[in-house]
Amino acid sequence: MQTTKTQTRIVNGVNVSQLFDTIDHIKEHNEIAKFNFRAHNKWIGGTTNRTTVNEFYGACKTHTRSKPHVFVKDEPQILLGNDIGANPVEYLLAGLAGCITTSLVCHAAARGVKIDSIESTLEGDIDLQGLLQIDKSVNPGYQGINISFKIESDASKEVLQELIELAKNVSPVANTVSRPTPINVSLAN
Numbered sequence: 001m002q003t004t005k006t007q008t009r010i011v012n013g014v015n016v017s018q019l020f021d022t023i024d025h026i027k028e029h030n031e032i033a034k035f036n037f038r039a040h041n042k043w044i045g046g047t048t049n050r051t052t053v054n055e056f057y058g059a060c061k062t063h064t065r066s067k068p069h070v071f072v073k074d075e076p077q078i079l080l081g082n083d084i085g086a087n088p089v090e091y092l093l094a095g096l097a098g099c100i101t102t103s104l105v106c107h108a109a110a111r112g113v114k115i116d117s118i119e120s121t122l123e124g125d126i127d128l129q130g131l132l133q134i135d136k137s138v139n140p141g142y143q144g145i146n147i148s149f150k151i152e153s154d155a156s157k158e159v160l161q162e163l164i165e166l167a168k169n170v171s172p173v174a175n176t177v178s179r180p181t182p183i184n185v186s187l188a189n
Contacts, residue, residue, distance in 0.1 A: 011109035019110060032059045047081040048074045049088075089142065093122045096173045100147065104167035113159060116152035145177070 009016045026033045035058040041051045054068035073088050075081025086094065097120050108115050123146050130140030147168075151160050168174050 011112060012105050012115045014106050014109035016109050019106065034058070034060075044072075046074075047079070047087075048072065048084060089124070089126060092142075092177070093124065093145070096145065096171070096177060097122050097147070099171045099173035100164075100167045103171045104149075104163050107166055107170070108153075108155075108163050111163075113155045113163065114153060115155075117150075118152075119150045121148045122146070142177075 007017070035056065037053070037056045039051050039053050041049055043049050049072075051071045051073065052068050053065075053071075055062055055064050057063070071091065072085035073091060074083055074085040075087045076083045079087070081087070101118055101120060104118065105115060124142035124144060126140075126142055127138045129135040130138035149160075149164055151164075153160060155163075
């Protein structure tokens, strides 16, 4: 009896063989696709907060990281803070950048498109009149977010543009930001 060894294929640092195995497995058992991410925040004082992420649920079980990730958030001095961390809306940009880039890299890898490097610049405008309730007609969030990508690849500009659009469309963070997402708040006992 002859056995065939599956060859692992890596593109852009992504194990494409494992990616396609995961996709096939999810198609057969869609319950493993459900994930629940969690964060615990503690107010430190003033405009400073510390958020810890450790446990998450996915593939039908709870996972605990070997080391929790801790994020310190603060405001710049002009916004009454001590600037000991990025502010929450900057973290949002960072999360968006990471999510769209990861989506782009994985989908490029799945298509066999080699990427040599990716850099992106994100910016968004916020009008404090909304946050401070000076003008209640002003949205307190970003008015819009612009992302500019610089990608080194042998792929054509058309293919790269298609991958950027696809990444934006499938990114969980981009979809959370661009679509109405219910946020429920409650006071714990």
